[in-house]
Amino acid sequence: MGRGPLAHAALGLALGLGVAAAIASATPAGLEGFASSLRGLVSSPAALQAVVLISAPIAVAAAGLTLAYRARFITIASEGQVIAGSAAALWVTAYAAPDLDPALGKAAAVLLASLAGCGVGLAVAALRVALGVNEILSSLMLNYAIMYAVNYLVATAWRVGPFTITRSVPEQYRLSWLEAALAAVAAAVAYWFVVHRTALGYEADVLGRAPRAAATYGVRAGRTIVAASALQGLSGGAAGALLMLGLQHTLTAMSVPPGYGYMGVLVAWLSGLEPLACAPAALLYGFVAMTARLLQAHGVGFGVALAMQSAILLSVVALIGASRLARR
């Protein structure tokens, strides 16, 4: 992102906050509640750390998606990958090996979660390359299949006590906000390298921007898509591990997908498909989401908080879009 889009993003944020303030003034919390939530957020280290813990999985998922999207492989499997990844990380840390060396346990959880995500990525790519199934549809449906499969585990094998809730990740495996931030930066750098320094990243980009040129000059579309989707899947799974070890620590039955992977989709496009720009874009989302949570503490309903959150994000997206149009 150049200076133009950044300035527009800031303007969008200001506009969105204005809209959110207007909505807030109509709620019981009022403008004051909104202002005090914002103040509370910036003045509280715990809240800021929570912002990082929310943002990190989104940033990681988005960084991987940039590779797939450059090839115009519009997978949204990141959502299912995050769910599968968090389930895998929970299984490793809470069920399979609760007493491992902390570093080893964290690494094992992230590794298994990444592999799970990679498997999902491979499945989506295989359906497209071998059978011509549109990746948007297959990944959307796969996301639900994964969610219900995990729900089943939560309700049966992993269930503890009378409620549909699982064991928690033991304390020694939990990630600090700093570890989560470092993981997000590492993922950004890794995908930057793949996108900008490898033949795969180059060929994926050629394939996405000029499919006919790709077919003329030796880019094998199927192979490129499978490789890009597999690498993308690693990030989706890793994001799930980050979410589980950093923020959620446990699983309950889901009625709708929690949305970290979908937010990664938004952040990836917001970044202009630049892996390095994903982390700041995700931070913006984390900031907004945290504000909405704090507002609920002021008696603002969940729905209203969600509306304010959406207003802010929509403003930012719209203004960044406008700045791209203006540069044409």
Added chain:
Amino acid sequence: MRVLRVEGVWKVYPSGVVANRGVTLEVREGEVLALLGENGAGKTTLVSIIAGYQRPTRGRMLIDGEPYEPRSPRDAMRRGVVLVPQHPRLVESFRVYENVGLALRAVGRRVSRPEARRLVERVASAYGFDVDPDAVVARLSLGERQRVELVKALALDPWLLLLDEPSTHYTPQEVERLVSLCRRLASEGRAVVYITHRIREALAVADRIAVMRDGVVVGVVRAPEVDASGLLEMMFGEKVNPERLRARPRPPRRGSRLLEVEDLWVRGPHGGWAVRGVSLHVDEGEVVGVAGVAGNGQRELFEAVVGLRRPERGRIVVAGVDVTERGSDARLALGVAVVPEERLGWGLVPGRSVVYNSALGMRFSVRGLVSRGLLRWSVARGLAKRVVGYMGVEVGSLDDPVDSLSGGNMQRLMVGREILRRPRLLVAMNPTGGLDAVAAERVRGELVELASRGAGVLLFSEDLEELLEVSTRLLVMSRGRVVAEFERPFDPQEVAAAMAV
């Protein structure tokens, strides 16, 4: 009398390229003004400013003394100013009359489908176009699409019609018809601006000829008062001897077989047979030309040979290896180079830099560009420098997006890259399309040079003169078949007769 006056117009692109530097020009109704100049002289930029696609950085325009500041193509159309772009911009999935209806809608005229259809029929019959209003654009050849663009423009009943290289996709006969159409439009009281880099065409069509060079109009002359060599000098600013530029093919020494196509059957984009049992071969040192009226299966044959389209039957053998069922990667690895018909999206990747585009497909030809899965950008940059230096591509910086280059410079970049591949077999389709005389001769010279070094060239071209000039052997395609084969020396009349079959 309506007059458009352009005064001191500058256009500086965000990349820093200056396309127009103070253009002043006048067009009056009832005349054809040819805008002549080599590639990159600023012709296209100027007409896209006049037609509202771009805004001038400085300067102003007047119609009949009133300020004229089109903010969009729609604005310009409402003022009766319409551009026919060099490369058709139609909605491919729409029918011809639907495209015309869309244009009318843009200027605020809502017409029903039957009305749009009747309008197309009326314009086509009034001006003698062979256009089927119900044809889906995707099924039309480039030449046919260019005709549709013309019909669409005329349906808007403009007083000023801007034609950007209108003959690019036309056969010689069609160009003649186009010239008489322009004369007729002028006699109806319209003004026509005819962009071309072909001197002969300018002389045939125009009342006045404005010559552009390096972003300025270097002179305006009345057509009867000037000859070709005078115009050539104005275009290039120095004495150019066209004879010196002529490529001279040498008789091939018979070498080994580089390409063998046997009984090839290929379906077109809509399922019908486009290529019906073609056999041909290219040996070392040969330039094999494929002539024919556009739309007779050349494109599908080209696509099958380079690996873009699977043939249904038959074999394609490159340097002894059967590649029929394999993709372009196998062909590139065997030393095939490809110059496709279109630049952006086909031979170049839009929105990406000169360096990026110089690396396209080069991993098969240049060792060290890719090692252990990593792309070495320093090697790519070196390639870009060589291509730019070798072909004289005018470029601000190697990191500029290719889209910022003029059409001719893009073509040089693309052709240069393919030549730097040091191919054993070059397959090219209209490689001089849209190039000015000097650049086109340069490209033809390169093809001949390649062959004289022992490579083979398979050249598809709509320009018969070009094929007669550089081919060592000439095939004529008609309705998906090779209907005639000629050896040097060619009899142009005989070849033209075979094309007309």
